[in-house]
Amino acid sequence: MLGLKKMGNASSTLTQYDIEEVQEHCNNLFSQQEIVSLYQRFCQLDRNAKGFISADEFLSVPEFAMNPLSQRLLKMVDGLNFKDFVAFLSAFSAKASISQKIELIFKVYDSDCNGKVTFNDMVEVLRDLAGSFMSDQQREEVLSQVLREAGYTKESVLLLDDFIKVFEHANLRMEVEVSVD
Missing domain, CATH: 1.10.238.10 (EF-hand)
Known part of the structure; x- marks a missing residue:
C-alpha cells in the first residue's frame, strides 16, 4: 500500500519508495518525473480524495468523454487507484511495446x-x-x-x-x- 502523506483533504506527496513501487508496477514505462505528474493529475481527478477515480470523474476529462469508446473504457477504469491508473495508462506510453x-x-x-x-x-x-x-x-x-x-x-x-x-x-x-x- 502506498504510504501517501495526507495534508488536509488531498494526498499531496509521494515518497521515493511510492514512486519506485509505482514505476515497478507499470514495468518502468514512465519516468519518476512522469509518475509525479500523473499523480498530480490523479489527485485533480479524484475530487473527493477517496483514493480512486470514479467513472463520473473520468468523464470530466473532455478527451475521454468524447472518445467513441468511452463507455467501453469506463468498465476498465472505474474505481482505479493510483497504481492501477498508471498501469492502465502505461499502454499509452511511447515505451510500451x-x-x-x-x-x-x-x-x-x-x-x-x-x-x-x-x-x-x-x-x-x-x-x-x-x-x-x-x-x-x-x-x-x-x-x-x-x-x-x-x-x-x-x-x-x-x-x-x-x-x-x-x-x-x-x-x-x-x-x-x-x-x-
Whole structure:
C-alpha cells in the first residue's frame, strides 16, 4: 500500500519508495518525473480524495468523454487507484511495446471479459468507432478482409495471441504525452 502523506483533504506527496513501487508496477514505462505528474493529475481527478477515480470523474476529462469508446473504457477504469491508473495508462506510453498496446485493445474488444473476441465483438467496436460513416455491410467487409489477411475467418474466435497476430503489423498510434513540470 502506498504510504501517501495526507495534508488536509488531498494526498499531496509521494515518497521515493511510492514512486519506485509505482514505476515497478507499470514495468518502468514512465519516468519518476512522469509518475509525479500523473499523480498530480490523479489527485485533480479524484475530487473527493477517496483514493480512486470514479467513472463520473473520468468523464470530466473532455478527451475521454468524447472518445467513441468511452463507455467501453469506463468498465476498465472505474474505481482505479493510483497504481492501477498508471498501469492502465502505461499502454499509452511511447515505451510500451506493440503487444502491450494490442493487449489493451483486446480488453476493449472483449467486452464480456471471457478472454475471447468474436467477429461480432469486432463489428460492435467498429460500429462505436465509425458510427454512421460506415454501413454494417462495409464494417463486415473490412473486418473480413483484415481477418483473411491474417489467416482467420468470420467464424474464428480470437484469443489474445490470435488478436496480436491480426494486429501486430497495424500502425497503432496510441500514445499520451505526460507533461513534466
